[in-house]
Structure formats: C-alpha cells, structure tokens
Amino acid sequence: MGASNYLLSLLLLLPLLGAVVIALSPRANVGLQKTLGMAFSLATFALSLLLVTGFQPVAEMQFVERYDWIPAYGISFHLGVDGLSLWLVILTTFLTPVALLGSWSSIEQRVKEFNVFMLLLEVGMLGVFFALDLFVFYIFWEAMLIPMYFLIGIWGHGRRIYAAVKFFLYTMAGSVLMLVAFLVLYKETGAVGFGLAELLRRPVDPALQFWLFLAFALAFAIKVPMFPFHTWLPDAHVEAPTAGSVILAGVLLKMGGYGFLRLAMPLFPQAALEMAPWIALLAVIGIIYGALVSLVQPDMKKLVAYSSVSHLGFVMLGVAAFSTTSVTGAVYQMLNHGISTGALFLMVGMLYDRRHTREISEFGGLKTVMPWFSALFLMVGLSSIAVPGFNGFVGEFLILVGSWRAFPGMVIAASLGVILAAAYILWMIQRVLYGEVTNPKNEKLADLSPRELAVLLPLVFLAVYMGIFSPQFTRTIEPSVAALVRDVRAAGAPAHNAAALPAAADAR
Amino acid sequence: MFAVDLRPLLPALIVAVTALVVLLAQAFTPKGSRSPSMGLTATGLAGALLLSLTMAADARYGRGASTGGTYVADDFALFFHVLLIGLALMATLLSPAYYRENGGERGEYYTLMLFSLVGMLGLVSTTEMISMFVALEIMSVALYALAGTRRDQIESQESALKYFVTGAFASAFLLFGMALLYGLSGSTQLARVARGVAEAGPEQLPLAVLGCGMLIVGFGFKVASVPFHMWTPDVYEGAPTTVTALMAAGVKAAAFGGFLRVFLGSLSGRLPDGTYFSAEWIPALAALAAITMVIGNLGALAQSNLKRMLAFSSVAHAGYLMSGMVGQSEAAGQAVLFYLVAYGAVNMGTFGLLASLSKGGREPLSLQDVAGLGERRPALAAALTVFLISLTGVPISAGFVGKFYLFGAAVNAGYTSLAIVGVLMSVVSAFYYLRVVVAMYMREGEGEDAWAVPEASARLSLLVAVVVTLGLGVWPAPVLDLARAAALAL
Numbered sequence: 001m002g003a004s005n006y007l008l009s010l011l012l013l014l015p016l017l018g019a020v021v022i023a024l025s026p027r028a029n030v031g032l033q034k035t036l037g038m039a040f041s042l043a044t045f046a047l048s049l050l051l052v053t054g055f056q057p058v059a060e061m062q063f064v065e066r067y068d069w070i071p072a073y074g075i076s077f078h079l080g081v082d083g084l085s086l087w088l089v090i091l092t093t094f095l096t097p098v099a100l101l102g103s104w105s106s107i108e109q110r111v112k113e114f115n116v117f118m119l120l121l122e123v124g125m126l127g128v129f130f131a132l133d134l135f136v137f138y139i140f141w142e143a144m145l146i147p148m149y150f151l152i153g154i155w156g157h158g159r160r161i162y163a164a165v166k167f168f169l170y171t172m173a174g175s176v177l178m179l180v181a182f183l184v185l186y187k188e189t190g191a192v193g194f195g196l197a198e199l200l201r202r203p204v205d206p207a208l209q210f211w212l213f214l215a216f217a218l219a220f221a222i223k224v225p226m227f228p229f230h231t232w233l234p235d236a237h238v239e240a241p242t243a244g245s246v247i248l249a250g251v252l253l254k255m256g257g258y259g260f261l262r263l264a265m266p267l268f269p270q271a272a273l274e275m276a277p278w279i280a281l282l283a284v285i286g287i288i289y290g291a292l293v294s295l296v297q298p299d300m301k302k303l304v305a306y307s308s309v310s311h312l313g314f315v316m317l318g319v320a321a322f323s324t325t326s327v328t329g330a331v332y333q334m335l336n337h338g339i340s341t342g343a344l345f346l347m348v349g350m351l352y353d354r355r356h357t358r359e360i361s362e363f364g365g366l367k368t369v370m371p372w373f374s375a376l377f378l379m380v381g382l383s384s385i386a387v388p389g390f391n392g393f394v395g396e397f398l399i400l401v402g403s404w405r406a407f408p409g410m411v412i413a414a415s416l417g418v419i420l421a422a423a424y425i426l427w428m429i430q431r432v433l434y435g436e437v438t439n440p441k442n443e444k445l446a447d448l449s450p451r452e453l454a455v456l457l458p459l460v461f462l463a464v465y466m467g468i469f470s471p472q473f474t475r476t477i478e479p480s481v482a483a484l485v486r487d488v489r490a491a492g493a494p495a496h497n498a499a500a501l502p503a504a505a506d507a508r
Numbered sequence: 509m510f511a512v513d514l515r516p517l518l519p520a521l522i523v524a525v526t527a528l529v530v531l532l533a534q535a536f537t538p539k540g541s542r543s544p545s546m547g548l549t550a551t552g553l554a555g556a557l558l559l560s561l562t563m564a565a566d567a568r569y570g571r572g573a574s575t576g577g578t579y580v581a582d583d584f585a586l587f588f589h590v591l592l593i594g595l596a597l598m599a600t601l602l603s604p605a606y607y608r609e610n611g612g613e614r615g616e617y618y619t620l621m622l623f624s625l626v627g628m629l630g631l632v633s634t635t636e637m638i639s640m641f642v643a644l645e646i647m648s649v650a651l652y653a654l655a656g657t658r659r660d661q662i663e664s665q666e667s668a669l670k671y672f673v674t675g676a677f678a679s680a681f682l683l684f685g686m687a688l689l690y691g692l693s694g695s696t697q698l699a700r701v702a703r704g705v706a707e708a709g710p711e712q713l714p715l716a717v718l719g720c721g722m723l724i725v726g727f728g729f730k731v732a733s734v735p736f737h738m739w740t741p742d743v744y745e746g747a748p749t750t751v752t753a754l755m756a757a758g759v760k761a762a763a764f765g766g767f768l769r770v771f772l773g774s775l776s777g778r779l780p781d782g783t784y785f786s787a788e789w790i791p792a793l794a795a796l797a798a799i800t801m802v803i804g805n806l807g808a809l810a811q812s813n814l815k816r817m818l819a820f821s822s823v824a825h826a827g828y829l830m831s832g833m834v835g836q837s838e839a840a841g842q843a844v845l846f847y848l849v850a851y852g853a854v855n856m857g858t859f860g861l862l863a864s865l866s867k868g869g870r871e872p873l874s875l876q877d878v879a880g881l882g883e884r885r886p887a888l889a890a891a892l893t894v895f896l897i898s899l900t901g902v903p904i905s906a907g908f909v910g911k912f913y914l915f916g917a918a919v920n921a922g923y924t925s926l927a928i929v930g931v932l933m934s935v936v937s938a939f940y941y942l943r944v945v946v947a948m949y950m951r952e953g954e955g956e957d958a959w960a961v962p963e964a965s966a967r968l969s970l971l972v973a974v975v976v977t978l979g980l981g982v983w984p985a986p987v988l989d990l991a992r993a994a995a996l997a998l
Contacts, residue, residue, distance in 0.1 A: 027886075031624070070985045072992070110883070135912075139903040147896065149942075153950045161950050165942055172938055176931035179912070183919040183927060 007063050008079040010129050010187075012123055014044045019119040019149045022112060030111045034104060041097040041122065048093040055086055057476045059483035061132065069136075074193020079130040083480030084261055086329060087473060088124070088254055090127050093340045095250040096122045099243035101421075102346045102455045105236040106242060106353050107155055107276055114155060115146040118243065125251050129258065134182050134194035137263070138175070141255070145171055148244065148252065160201055162353035163239035170232040172224035181215035184208070185267070199267060200381030203491065206270045212493055213271035216264040217279070224256030226279075226285035226316055230309045237305035242349030245301070249308050249345060250338035251259040257315045257334055261327065263423060265319075266484060269492030273322070277407070280320035284410045284417075287311035295427070300348045300358045304341060307384065310417055314399050321403035322488065327481045328474055331396025335473070336391040336466065343459040347377050350452055351432075354445050365437035370447045374433045376456050381429050383463035385422045391466035515563070515570030516581035519556045519589050520629040526552025527622035534616070546604045546758065546965075549618040553597040553625075560589035577697065578636035587845060587994035588632035595758045595852050596625045601969040602860040604748045609866050609960060610748065617657055621754065624650035628758055632765030637686040637696040639812065640766060642728070644682070647762060648675050651755065667746025674739040678729030685722025692716055698774040705785050706777035713779075713788075715797075720775055720789050722976060724796070727770075730763035733830060734800040734943040737823045744819035747811050749871060753859035754813060756822045757852040764829060764848055772833070772841055773998040786836055790921075794834045800827030800927050805933040814873050817940060818858060821899060824937060825851055828914055829927045830861045835917025841995025843913035846988055850906030850980055857973030858895045861888060864962035872959060875943060880953020886960070889948045891974050896941040898977045901934045906980035913988070 019024045022033050049261060055062060061080035081089060103414060107121025124147065127140030145168055153164030164378075189202035204212065222229045237245050265272040292312030297303035311480050315337070318330030350373070352358050367374040379390075386392035396418060404411050437443055448456070466473060529552070537543055563569045564586040573582040599621065607617065627647025634640045652675065656668030690696055692715050693704020705716045728736040744752045770794075776786040777912050804824030811817035831853075832843040865888070867870050872878050882889040898907030911934065915927035919995075962970065980987055 070987060070988060072985065139908070142908070143903045146902065150949065153946065161946055164950070165939070165946065168942060169935060169938055173932070173935045176929065176935055180915065180919065180927045180931055183912075183916045184924055186916070187920050306564065 004462045005063075006065065007047070007054075008065050008081065011044060011051075011126055012130070012491060014047060015040055015096075015119040015122040015126075018044075018280070018435070019123070022115045022119070022362040025044060025112065027112055028475065031113045033115050034100075037100050037118060040119060041093070044122065045093040045097055048090055051081060051086060051089060053449075055081070055085070055476055057479055064132070068484055074191075074195065074198075075135045075192065076133055076195065077136055078132040078195055079136075080288045081130065082131045082476040084258065084484070085129040085347065086476060087331070087335050088251070088258060089126060091254070091335055092122060092125045092129065092251045093268070095246060095338060098342065098346070098455055099246040100457065101451065102349065102450060103241060103243040103245065106349065110154060113150070114243075117150050118247075121147040121151070121247060125247075125255075128255055132196045134196065134199070134263070136184075136194075138179060138182065142172070142175060144252070147175060148248065149471055151244040151247075152236055153242045155244070156239040158239060159235070160239045163235040166232050167236040170222060170229075174219040174229070177215040178219035181212045185212055198261070199255055204268060209268040209271035210274070213268040213275060215266055216259070216268070217275070220256040220259040220264060220362065220410075221282075223259065224253060224284050224312050224316060226256070227289055227309065227313070228282075230286065230290075233306045233309065234302060237308070238299070238301050238343075242345060242352075245305075245349070246343040249304075250342040253308060253312055254334040254338065257319055257330060258314070260316075260319050261484065265322070265488050268490075269488040272488065273492040276320045276322060279402070280317055280407050280410050283313045283316035283320060284413045286310065286316070287414050287417035288313075288420070291382055291424060293415050294424040295420065297424075297430075298359055298361060300351070300360055300432070301345070302358075303343045303360075303424060304348060307344075307421065307424065308337070308341055310421060311384075313417065314396055314414065317403055317407070317410060318399035321399075321406040322481045322485060323402045323405065324478065324485045326399050326402025326406075327485060328478050329395050329402055330401075331473060331477050331481065332466075332474060333392070333395030333399060336383070336395045336463075339459055339462050339466070340390075341381055343376075343380040343456060343463070344384060346455060346459070347373070347380065350448070357440065360431050362439055363432040363442060364435050364439065365433070366445070367433045369437060369445045372448045372453065376448070377433060378429060379460050380456075380463065381425045382395065383460075383467070385425045386418060389464070389467050389472070391463050394470040394474075467489065512576055513570070513723035514575060515573050516575045516579050516633060517705070518570070519560045519563070519593065520554060520626050520633075522556040522990075523593070523622050523629065524626050526556075527619045529628070530622065531616065531619045534619075541988035545618045546600060549600045550597060552622070552930060553593055553600060557590065557593045557597060560586055560593060563589065573637075578639050579630070579634050581633065583990075583997040584765075584769065585997075586631040587990060588761065589629060589688045591758070591761055591849055592625060592628045592632070592758055592853060595761070595856055596621065597624075597755065598856045598860065598969040598972060599750055599754045599758070600751065601965040602856075602863055605960065605963045605966055606748065606750050606863040606866055609620055610869055610871075611660055613982060617654065620650045620654045620657075624648075624654065624754070625758070625993045627665065628762035628765075631762045631878075632769065635698045635769070637698065639688070640770075641679070641683060641686060644766065645679065648679070648730075648760065650831030651675075651751070651759065653745060654751045654754075657751070658748050661746070663746035664748065666745075667743045670739050670746075672745045675728060678726050680737070681722050681729070685719045685726060688715055688719030688722060692719065698770065702774035702777050705775060706779060708779070716785070717788050721792070722772075723770060723775075724792065727763060727767040727908070728796065731760055731767060731826045731829070732823050733796050733826045733935075734803040734823060737800070737804070737826075740823055741807075741816045741819040741907045744822065745813060745815045747972070749815070749859050749863035749866065752819075753856050753863065756818070756855040756859060760822065760826065760855075761848040761852050764844060768833065768841060768844060768995075769998060773835060776836060788834065790834055793830055794918075794923055795928055796832035797827050797834060798926055799825065800830060801930055801933045802827075805936045805940075807911060809936060811940070812874060814862065814878075814944070815859075816876075818855070821937065821940075822855070824933065825899075826909060827933075831918045831923070831930055832914030833917075834923050834926060835921040837917065837920070838995040838998075839913070839920065840917035841998060842988065842992040843917045845991035845994055846984070847910035847914055847981075849987060849991075850910040850977065853973045853976035853980075854898045854907065857891065857970055857977065858899070859975065860966065860969055861895070861962075863891050865959040867958060871982045875947040876954065877959075878944060879951040880949075882949035884953055884957045885959075891970055892948065893945055894974055894977055896944055898981070900938045900941045902979065904981040906977045906984070909981055909984040909988075 124144030630643025658664035808820035898905035
C-alpha cells in the first residue's frame with residue numbers, strides 16, 4: 001500500500017506546511033506568496049486525486065489511519081474516507097485553488113495572511129470530512145471558524161466586521177451545545193473515548209436520543225443553514241470576499257448536511273427518524289422562502305446567497321426522506337451546489353472587480369460587450385436551476401424521486417421551488433446579459449481574461465460532465481449511503497431487535 | 509524527632525534565600541550602575557524550578573516526602589511547584605522593561621514577588637491549616653505591597669488598599685472556618701479534620717457545614733468567584749501590569765491549589781450514614797460556579813478597558829474552574845489542574861504582552877490602543893490572538909482542551925446544566941475577546957505606532973506562553989497524565 005497508508009495525513013499536512021512556509025516568507029514578495037499558495041493548493045488537489053483512483057466502490061471506510069492522541073481517554077486521531085465524504089474532499093481540494101486563482105488580482109492587501117488563512121481553512125475543512133472520532137471532528141469543526149472569520153473580517157466589503165462576528169458567534173453558539181451533547185453521550189453510553197465506530201455500537205436510550213439529536217441538529221442546521229437559522233448567511237456571503245464566498249458556499253455549507261449524515265442520524269436513529277418530518281418541513285420552507293427572497297433581490301450576490309438557502313433546502317429534504325436514492329441525491333446535490341454556486345459567486349465577483357457594484361439594475365446588455373462571460377454565466381445559471389443535461393438536474397431529480405414515498409406533499413411543494421429557481425436565475429440573467437446596453441459605464445467592459453477563463457472553464461466543464469456522467473460519481477457514493485440507510489432504518493425502527501444493532505454496526 | 513526531612517521545603521527555601529539576596533544586592537549596588545536584581549531573581553527561580561523538576565522525577569530526591577507531617581512534596585504539590593515557579597519566572601522576565609518605562613526598577617519589587625511565591629508554594633504544599641493560613645498571608649501581604657509599587661499612581665494606591673481590605677476580610681472568614689473545623693475535630697491537620705468530619709454525628713454536622721461554608725467564602729475571595737469578586741476589576745486595573753499577570757495566573761492557581769487540597773482532599777469523606785460529606789457543599793459550589801460564569805462574562809462584556817475586561821474574564825474563568833471542581837473525582841482534579849496550566853500561561857502571556865508594549869508610562873489599555881496591531885506588529889498580534897482564542901476555548905488551543913475536561917467532569921457528576929451554562933457563556937465571551945481581534949486586524953491604527961518593542965527577555969517569556977498554549981492544544985496527553993497523577997495524590 002505504501003504512501004496510501006498515510007494519504008489522509010499527507011492531505012492535512014501539505015496545506016498546513018504551505019501555510020507555515022508562506023507565513024515565513026518575506027512580506028514584501030507578494031508574488032511569491034501567491035505562487036506558493038497556488039502551488040500548495042494545487043499539489044493538495046493532485047494528491048487528493050489519488051483518493052479517487054484508489055477508492056473502491058464499497059461501503060467501508062477507506063484509507064483509514066489511526067494514531068493515539070490522548071490515549072488515557074481513548075481519543076485517537078482517527079481518519080477515513082467513504083462514499084459520503086470522498087467527493088466532498090475532492091470538492092474542497094478543487095475549490096481552494098479555484099478560489100485562490102479567482103481572487104488572484106482582487107486581493108491586494110495582506111496577501112500573505114490571505115494565503116495562510118485559505119490554506120488553514122482547507123486543513124480545517126478536510127479534517128472535518130476525514131474525522132472518525134468526535135473529538136477530532138469537533139476540533140476541526142471549530143478551528144475552521146477562525147480562518148473564515150479573518151477572511152470575512154479583513155478582506156470583506158462594507159459591513160465585514162459585523163458579518164464576521166455574526167458568523168463566528170452564530171456558528172459557535174450552535175456547536176457548543178453539540179460539545180455538551182458529546183460529553184453526555186460519552187457518559188451515558190460508557191464508551192471508551194469518542195470514536196464514532198465505538199459509539200455506534202452502543203445504542204442510546206430513546207428519551208435521551210431526542211435531546212442529543214436536538215443539540216447536534218442545531219449545530220448542523222445553523223451550518224447548512226436551514227430556515228430559520230439562516231440569518232447569518234446573507235451577511236456572511238455578501239460581505240465576504242469572493243474567495244470567502246466560494247469556499248463558504250462551496251464547502252462550509254456542506255458540513256451541515258454531512259454532519260447530519262455522518263453523526264446525527266446514525267448516532268440517534270430513533271430520534272432522527274422521528275424528527276425527519278419536521279426537518280423536511282423546515283427544508284421545504286427554506287426552499288420556497290429562499291427562492292422568494294432571491295426573486296426580489298436587487299443585488300446579485302445577495303440573490304446567489306439566498307438561492308443557497310433554497311438549494312440547501314433540497315439537500316436537507318433528501319437527508320430527511322432518508323432513502324438510498326434521496327440521500328445519494330443529497331450528497332450529489334451538495335457537490336453540484338458547490339460547483340454552480342461557487343461559479344456564480346466567482347462571476348459576480350468578476351463583474352464587481354470591473355464595476356464595483358453588484359446591483360442588477362446597473363447592468364444590462366452585457367451579452368454584446370462580454371460574450372465569453374455571458375455564455376459561461378448562462379451555462380452556470382442553467383446548472384444552478386437544474387436543467388437536464390447539467391449536474392443540478394441529477395441531484396434534484398434523485399432527491400425528489402427518492403423523497404416521494406416518504407413526503408409526497410413536501411415533494412410537490414419543493415417542485416415549486418424548482419420553478420421559482422428558474423424564475424429568479426433566468427430573470428437575473430435576462431436583466432444582466434440581454435437587452436440594450438443602457439448604462440454607458442458598461443460599454444467598455446473587458447471580457448474575461450485568460451486567468452478568469454482558467455478559473456471558470458473547469459467549473460463549467462464539471463457542471464456538464466457531472467450532468468452527463470453522473471453514474472461515475474453515484475457509483476462510489478451509493479454503497480456507503482445504502483449501508484447508512486439500512487443501519488439507521490434498522491436501528492431506528494420503533495420495535496427494533498436490540499441484538500440486531502451491534503451486528504449492523506459491525507457490518508459497516 | 510530530630511530526623512526532620514527538610515527536602516519538601518527546599519524549593520521554597522531557595523526562593524526565600526533568593527529574595528533576601530536580591531534585597532541585599534540592591535542595597536550594595538552603587539547608584540547608577542545596572543541593577544542585578546532581575547538576573548539574580550531569574551537565576552534563583554531557575555534553580556528552584558530545576559530542583560522541583562528533579563524532585564518530581566524521582567522519589568530519591570524527595571518526591572512524596574513530608575516535613576513533620578505538615579509540609580509535603582507529593583505529586584500535587586510538585587505539579588504546582590513547577591507551574592508557579594515557571595509563572596514567576598515568566599513574570600520576572602517581563603518585569604525590567606515594564607518598570608523602566610513606568611518609573612524605575614526597584615529591587616524590592618523582585619523581593620516581594622519572590623516572597624509572594626514562597627507563600628504560594630506553601631499554600632499548595634501544606635497539609636495543616638495553620639501553616640496554610642500563614643502561607644496564604646505570606647502570599648497576600650507581599651501582593652498588597654506589590655499592587656502599590658507604582659507609588660506615583662493613585663490607581664495603584666487604590667488597588668493596594670482595596671486588595672488589602674478585602675483580602676483581610678477573606679482571611680478572617682478563612683480563619684473562622686478553620687477554627688470551626690478545629691473545634692469539630694480537635695486538630696488542625698487536614699487528615700484529622702477529614703476524619704473528624706467523617707465521624708461527625710447529626711448534632712456536629714451543622715458545625716462542619718458552617719466551617720465548610722466559611723472556607724468557601726475565604727477561598728472564593730482569593731479565586732475571585734462571584735459574589736466575592738468585587739475587588740478584582742479595580743485591583744487588576746490599578747496594579748502594575750506584571751503584578752496583575754502574577755495575580756491572575758499565579759495567585760489563582762495557588763488559591764485553587766489550596767481550595768482543592770482542603771475540599772477534594774479532606775472534606776469529601778464518607779459520613780456514618782453512607783452519604784458523602786461533599787454532598788453538603790457541592791450544590792453550593794455548583795451554584796457559585798454558575799453565577800460566577802454568568803456575572804463574570806456579562807461584566808466583561810461591558811468593559812472598555814482591557815485590564816478590566818481581563819479581570820472580569822478572570823472571574824469568569826474562576827467559574828469554569830469551579831464547575832470542573834464540582835465533578836469531585838480525580839478526573840475533576842485533573843481537569844482543574846490542566847486548566848490552571850493553560851490559563852496561567854495564557855494570562856501571563858496576555859498581561860505580559862500588554863506590559864511589554866508599554867512605553868513612557870503608558871500601556872495599551874483600550875481597543876483604540878491595539879487597533880492596527882495586526883499590521884504593525886504581526887508577531888505580537890498573532891500571539892495575542894492565540895491567547896484570546898485559548899481564553900474563548902476554541903480549538904486548537906490549551907483553553908479548548910481544558911474546558912472540554914472541565915465541563916466533562918461536570919457532566920460526569922450529573923451537572924449537565926452547569927456545562928450548558930459554561931459553554932453558552934463561552935459564546936458570550938467570544939464576543940468580547942473578538943472585539944480585541946477585530947481592533948487588531950480589521951481596524952486601521954491611528955497615528956504613529958506609540959508602543960515599545962519588547963526586549964529579548966520579554967519576548968522569550970511571551971514565546972513560552974504561546975508554545976504552551978498551542979502545544980497543550982495539540983498534544984495535551986503528557987500534561988493531562990501529570991495532572992491526573994497530581995490529582996490522585998490528594
């Protein structure tokens with residue numbers, strides 16, 4: 001096996017090393033810092049592709065590593081990847097260089113710190129997806145807040161400080177109760193340490209499950225964000241610099257859904273299945289509400305930000321319905337959202353770099369001035385509204401089909417969200433790209449530079465590729481999801497056979 | 509009778525002798541020539557630290573020994589020896605620049621600091637109540653004087669007076685509590701007190717509870733728990749910053765050391781009816797911990813002066829520590845000890861950083877004063893950020909691991925609600941700690957950079973604080989193990 005035994009650690013160490021190297025580099029040499037940031041993030045991406053090539057489409061955890069960390073308390077640095085996390089890991093390593101390249105020329109101040117924080121953020125995100133120990137999970141989960149806080153607060157726009165502090169406090173408030181829930185779980189199950197596999201073997205009393213699930217769900221619902229915990233998101237997204245928005249929308253928002261699937265549902269199956277209708281309800285409210293609010297936004301970035309609330313509502317609907325199809329769709333939709341919304345944020349940022357405004361009414365007729373931009377913007381928009389042939393279609397379709405049996409009424413309501421999404425995206429595209437050039441300031445706008453094309457083309461390519469060749473991805477996602485659904489459904493059934501549970505957990 | 513084992517006293521003796529040497533050296537130093545006080549103090553402390561480490565490493569050098577049954581060198585005492593001497597050493601390295609900028613270096617400053625350290629060492633090592641009281645007074649009296657060493661400043665004088673009056677008040681409570689327990693058990697030896705309490709019948713139990721309550725009040729003053737915290741903001745603000753650092757880091761640790769030894773070590777025994785005596789005071793301690801966390805954090809929220817803010821934060825941290833103590837078990841003791849290390853390093857670092865920036869009688873005390881520090885002093889701002897992150901309890905820092913174990917101990921004892929209060933208050937604390945980070949990184953500094961460049965010794969001290977804070981966050985296992993061994997010695 002050789003190096004693949006240490007692949008996950010290497011993936012954590014490489015960006016960390018990059019951050020240290022950049023921190024020690026001479027302050028004046030801005031070009032060097034940018035290049036180093038790029039080089040380390042690209043190297044991390046290249047390394048992460050080894051995960052894809054070495055991955056077997058089975059349910060088991062792969063590339064598992066385990067080191068004693070605080071041995072006296074059974075806490076170990078336990079890492080692994082399965083179908084749930086594999087592509088989210090790739091998404092993270094892919095979006096980091098994209099975001100860095102996207103803000104190559106728009107970040108001019110404190111370039112050194114910017115690159116350091118971006119790489120540290122990458123370490124944090126990867127750590128969350130790798131973690132198989134609750135303590136490790138929490139460490140990365142919270143540590144990730146700090147670089148993001150700085151990214152918003154230092155390089156953000158107008159009300160950046162407000163947005164940064166709000167982001168930090170909101171997320172921390174959600175997660176600290178989860179920490180208490182960890183401690184209670186540890187005490188009540190009598191587990192040795194915080195290893196996920198170990199905890200899964202020890203069923204929790206149903207009455208207690210409810211409270212613990214609630215604590216976990218709060219942390220994850222804030223991160224997703226689910227209605228009504230979404231109020232931090234528009235502020236954070238709009239005030240963050242482009243790279244921050246891309247990572248925030250592309251990866252950080254996925255951690256909520258991932259947390260539900262990886263921790264909250266398998267640890268508390270009964271409570272999870274009991275609460276599922278409520279989660280679905282909130283998800284559908286989020287879908288409709290996010291779409292309606294997007295519809296009336298005069299600011300493009302705000303529009304994209306609220307559209308995330310709507311899109312993540314689909315993901316959560318799929319999670320709540322909890323069938324193999326719907327959860328596979330939810331995982332797939334997380335990837336899609338990362339790509340299409342990441343691209344939308346990048347493109348809005350490119351317009352902002354040119355005009356220093358994001359008001360839709362300031363634009364119009366860009367199709368004639370910026371043909372390349374317009375073509376790509378249209379494609380990204382179509383991907384975002386899930387037109388067949390694009391990635392979004394596959395995800396939303398799987399979610400809606402997979403959720404039909406559990407929540408037919410909600411699926412109908414959610415379909416309304418699909419229509420609304422088409423409305424707000426197409427209406428924005430129409431107002432920005434088509435018609436006459438009404439504003440003289442837009443007449444001389446430069447089309448995409450080679451760098452900007454290099455940023456966008458991979459994203460657009462993936463949006464199409466993932467729309468057509470989706471089985472290549474779902475093939476690896478599905479086994480893990482199927483095992484998860486089977487175990488949770490078995491353990492969560494009202495009159496489940498207690499003896500069946502350890503066996504099911506072992507089988508994972 | 510003559511074979512008295514003096515080894516447990518040796519570290520404290522070295523510190524005391526150093527204090528005297530510094531005093532004499534100062535007297536014989538010709539006017540105008542460079543004072544040797546700092547060098548002598550640092551050397552003496554380094555020697556004491558080395559000796560403590562040696563003792564801790566091997567039983568042949570006095571680990572586990574006892575001087576006449578009243579002064580011991582058990583794992584618990586040695587753990588605190590290393591911590592307290594280390595903190596004093598850090599404070600010493602921070603001091604010369606601060607005193608040069610703020611009105612003259614004085615030999616008696618170091619002497620007083622060393623004497624106060626002798627008191628701290630005694631407080632954590634003694635197993636007898638009168639010695640404990642004497643040690644506490646040695647520590648406190650030296651600190652009263654230290655708080656007033658900036659004679660030109662009215663705040664410093666106020667601080668000294670306030671500390672003295674409230675401190676004397678606290679001592680009285682403590683002494684009264686000790687007297688009651690003596691009346692109950694007929695001895696001042698903690699071991700005998702423990703037996704006396706355990707054998708107390710129903711008619712003597714109120715006496716024990718009352719004595720216990722008095723002791724809680726006395727220790728509550730010293731660790732700055734609500735409602736005995738009123739002195740803290742004024743004293744922390746008025747005292748010279750290096751002294752504040754020693755108070756926040758060292759005195760709190762020593763006071764908790766005494767607190768733990770008396771309460772977890774002696775007043776937790778099983779009563780004749782099968783219940784534990786700790787059941788009498790744990791609920792009170794839990795209630796105090798809860799209000800201390802709430803009031804401390806809400807108080808800090810309202811402060812604009814950094815030293816006052818940190819004073820309230822120190823109150824809040826007394827609350828976190830007490831909620832760990834509620835757990836009673838050795839895991840609880842371990843959590844408290846680990847957190848004292850984490851908290852000591854962080855506070856020494858935070859106050860030390862403010863002190864080492866001071867120039868021409870001014871030091872950075874407001875958010876405007878630290879605005880733009882992120883660009884002007886990247887290394888110092890990064891260090892302060894690490895400290896503040898640790899105080900908030902966010903990973904990867906010692907503060908996170910510490911709080912994890914403190915609240916874990918509370919949850920294990922069935923006080924989940926206390927842990928919930930604690931973590932929610934940590935979120936509140938994030939707000940006021942972040943304000944400082946916001947000022948440093950997200951606001952522009954106004955005017956010229958008016959602050960001093962910390963000198964090498966101060967930088968060394970700050971570096972140690974950063975390394976400990978991050979190191980314990982990444983690799984806490986060794987110190988956790990030591991803390992466990994120390995807690996088991998109780």
